[in-house]
Amino acid sequence: MRERVKPVNRWIVRAAQLGLSAAFVAAWELGVRWHAADATKGIDPFFFSEPSQIAATIAGWWEHGYVVRDVLVTMEETVLGLIVGGTIGIVLAVLLASSRWLGAIFVPFLVLFNSLPRVTLIPLFILWFGFTLWSKTVSAVVLVLFVVFFATYDGIKDVDPTLIANVRVLGASRWAVMRHVLIPSALTWIFSSLRSAVGFALIGAVVAEYFGAQAGVGYRIQYSESQLNTSGVFGGLFILMVLVSLINLFLEWLQRRLLVWKPQNAS
Amino acid sequence: MTKTFETGYTALRGVQLEIAPQRFVALVGPSGCGKSTTLALVAGLDAPSGGTVSVRGKPVDGITDSVGFLFQRDALLPWKTVRDNVMLPLQLRGVAGAQARERTADWIDRVGLRGFEGAYPYQLSGGMRKRVALAQTLVYDPEILLMDEPFSALDVQTRNLMEAEVLGLWQGSGKTVMFVTHDLEEAIALADEVVVMTAGPGRVKARYDVPLPRPRDIEQVRFDPRFTELYRAMWDDMRDEVLESYARARQAG
Numbered sequence: 001m002r003e004r005v006k007p008v009n010r011w012i013v014r015a016a017q018l019g020l021s022a023a024f025v026a027a028w029e030l031g032v033r034w035h036a037a038d039a040t041k042g043i044d045p046f047f048f049s050e051p052s053q054i055a056a057t058i059a060g061w062w063e064h065g066y067v068v069r070d071v072l073v074t075m076e077e078t079v080l081g082l083i084v085g086g087t088i089g090i091v092l093a094v095l096l097a098s099s100r101w102l103g104a105i106f107v108p109f110l111v112l113f114n115s116l117p118r119v120t121l122i123p124l125f126i127l128w129f130g131f132t133l134w135s136k137t138v139s140a141v142v143l144v145l146f147v148v149f150f151a152t153y154d155g156i157k158d159v160d161p162t163l164i165a166n167v168r169v170l171g172a173s174r175w176a177v178m179r180h181v182l183i184p185s186a187l188t189w190i191f192s193s194l195r196s197a198v199g200f201a202l203i204g205a206v207v208a209e210y211f212g213a214q215a216g217v218g219y220r221i222q223y224s225e226s227q228l229n230t231s232g233v234f235g236g237l238f239i240l241m242v243l244v245s246l247i248n249l250f251l252e253w254l255q256r257r258l259l260v261w262k263p264q265n266a267s
Numbered sequence: 268m269t270k271t272f273e274t275g276y277t278a279l280r281g282v283q284l285e286i287a288p289q290r291f292v293a294l295v296g297p298s299g300c301g302k303s304t305t306l307a308l309v310a311g312l313d314a315p316s317g318g319t320v321s322v323r324g325k326p327v328d329g330i331t332d333s334v335g336f337l338f339q340r341d342a343l344l345p346w347k348t349v350r351d352n353v354m355l356p357l358q359l360r361g362v363a364g365a366q367a368r369e370r371t372a373d374w375i376d377r378v379g380l381r382g383f384e385g386a387y388p389y390q391l392s393g394g395m396r397k398r399v400a401l402a403q404t405l406v407y408d409p410e411i412l413l414m415d416e417p418f419s420a421l422d423v424q425t426r427n428l429m430e431a432e433v434l435g436l437w438q439g440s441g442k443t444v445m446f447v448t449h450d451l452e453e454a455i456a457l458a459d460e461v462v463v464m465t466a467g468p469g470r471v472k473a474r475y476d477v478p479l480p481r482p483r484d485i486e487q488v489r490f491d492p493r494f495t496e497l498y499r500a501m502w503d504d505m506r507d508e509v510l511e512s513y514a515r516a517r518q519a520g
Contacts, residue, residue: 165312166342168330170403171359180355184346261346261387 025051049230054238057231066220070236071243073216077133077205081140082197088141089148090190097156098178107153114146122208131212140204144197151193155186188262191255198247206240217243269317269468270304278304279315280468288410291437291444293454293461295505297512301469302447303339306413309445310336322411335404337417341396343388349375349399350384356407374402378432394425398432405436412437412444419448430457431485438482451505455479455497456488463504466512473504 028043032050035042045053061067092110096103122139129135163181172180209218217236224232270279278301286292294302307313308320311331320327322334343352353375357367375384378398388396397417404412414433418426434457437444448454454461455477463472475497479488488494 160340162338162340162342163344165307166336166338167344167355167359168312169310169334169336170356171330171407173359176359180344180347184344187346259346261389263389 045230046228047230049234053231054234057229057235058238061220061235067239069215070217070220071239073213074202074205074209074218075243077136077208077216078140078198078201080133080137081144081201081204082194084137085141085144085201086148086194086197089145090152092145093149093152093156093186094178094183097153097182098174110146110149114150118142119203119207122204122211125208126211131214136205136208136213136216139208140201143200143204147193147197147200148190151189152186155189156182158189159185188259191251191259195248195251198251199244202240202244269315270301270308270313271316277468279308279470281470282318284462284471286443286445288443289441291446291457291459293446293448293458294464295448295451295454295461295501296464296469296472297466297505297509298449299512299516300464300466300508302449302464303415305469306336306415306445306447309411310334310413312336331411333409334411334413335407335409337397337400337404337412337414339416339419341388341400343396343399343403345388348385348387349380349391352388352399353402353406356403360407362407370406374406375399377405377436378402392425393421394429397421397429401429401433401436410442412442414444414446416448418453419450426453427485433457434483434485451498451501452489455494455501456483456485461497461501463501464508466508466515472508473501475501 028048029051031043032045032048033042035044043050058067061070096106096110118139121142122135125135125138129138159182163185164177167177167181205216206218206221209216210222213219217239220239221233221236224230224236269277269281271277278299282301282305284305294305296302304313308315309322309327309331311327311329311334314327322331344355347355350371354367354371357363357370362370372384375381378401380395380398380402383391383395388399391399400417418429421429430453444458446454446457451461458477461475461477463475464470465472477497479491479493
């Protein structure tokens with residue numbers, strides 16, 4: 001029943017993507033040059049900077065060791081936020097999904113908190129934890145927790161009841177049902193949520209840095225902004241983009257390794 | 268016993284049924300007659316709303332000891348390989364190490380799946396998945412086998428093969444089997460006794476002994492004149508129930 005559709009050529013797709021990116025950067029750069037020749041036309045670098053300037057800014061940061069330091073600081077906050085938020089989210093979901101009582105009582109609270117715009121809580125965390133690693137981590141945690149919680153909770157609730165009935169007859173205790181059926185089944189959901197959770201963790205960390213920090217990519221962007229340095233702002237954004245892409249690549253790789261039993265992951 | 272669900276649907280009303288040990292008993296009836304519910308009650312997966320269910324003289328309370336259950340739907344864990352699926356009940360029952368590995372390998376071999384130990388369920392055909400499920404159920408040697416239309420989703424040829432396989436494995440094993448099906452032919456070909464149930468709420472309408480000799484050839488047995496005779500008698504019983512179940516479904520739809 002598999003349809004025989006000719007797959008798109010990967011190399012053509014890659015070439016098109018590269019070409020488009022190059023054209024975009026070139027147009028940007030040329031727009032700025034044009035503005036330099038005629039101030040009423042083109043792109044004003046005061047507001048938009050220009051690719052060559054952005055590259056130069058990043059290179060300058062690199063020489064000072066800022067890039068590595070900022071990325072490490074932001075990564076530390078993000079990863080800590082992911083680990084703490086993810087763990088709390090998964091444990092909470094397993095607990096609330098395994099008891100109808102607990103679920104009925106507590107899930108509405110989580111829905112309530114989830115509807116809160118948590119970015120607005122960040123100043124509060126800074127007040128509580130100061131300009132430390134913890135104010136950033138907690139900011140990431142409150143964003144990650146809910147994404148992972150709801151994905152895991154739905155994943156566990158979504159399990160085919162036949163699978164549970166079967167392992168129960170085969171001799172499974174409640175814990176064994178959890179371990180052999182519910183958690184593996186939720187894993188697919190946890191993984192897809194983890195991809196967006198990474199984004200959220202990074203948002204939490206970076207925005208918290210915005211509010212006050214001594215280092216980190218968010219701090220670098222905020223600092224550049226205060227200096228009216230648009231190249232710095234774009235440079236920071238570029239670093240963030242690369243960072244998220246790398247993390248996503250890693251997660252995809254991990255997902256393929258852990259979900260070999262899924263048809264679409266077959267080689 | 269009686270079973271009414273939370274939705275208010277009564278699947279079974281006043282069912283009186285006793286199964287002698289070591290017999291192969293088939294339960295037939297139109298869809299919605301509570302055949303599957305009966306099995307779930309015997310397995311302890313569900314509790315009756317009224318009356319009692321006893322296995323080996325003991326009332327069922329929680330999952331019944333030493334039962335195996337073959338489901339109509341796929342019940343293998345998709346994230347475990349054939350080997351891990353078959354070994355799971357042993358692991359859950361505290362059998363470990365070399366003994367568990369040996370019994371697992373033996374049963375994979377007996378259902379004809381040697382060489383597929385490392386495969387995941389999605390890589391197997393429907394018939395092969397049923398074989399894995401059979402091995403998973405028999406590996407811990409349950410005294411009672413409950414089968415809920417286990418082969419209804421398979422094509423006719425595969426189904427006949429699986430029926431023959433089940434008979435071969437059951438023959439002389441001393442296990443008691445309750446086999447639910449809506450297919451009279453399958454019921455007669457396999458069972459020592461066929462229980463016909465009424466359209467829901469299910470009751471026992473009639474019971475038939477199947478005096479066909481064993482071991483049986485699943486293909487040949489259908490040409491036995493006694494087979495045809497039984498089939499006709501049962502079909503007379505079933506027809507009214509099927510018509511009623513059909514009429515009700517039409518009304519509801």
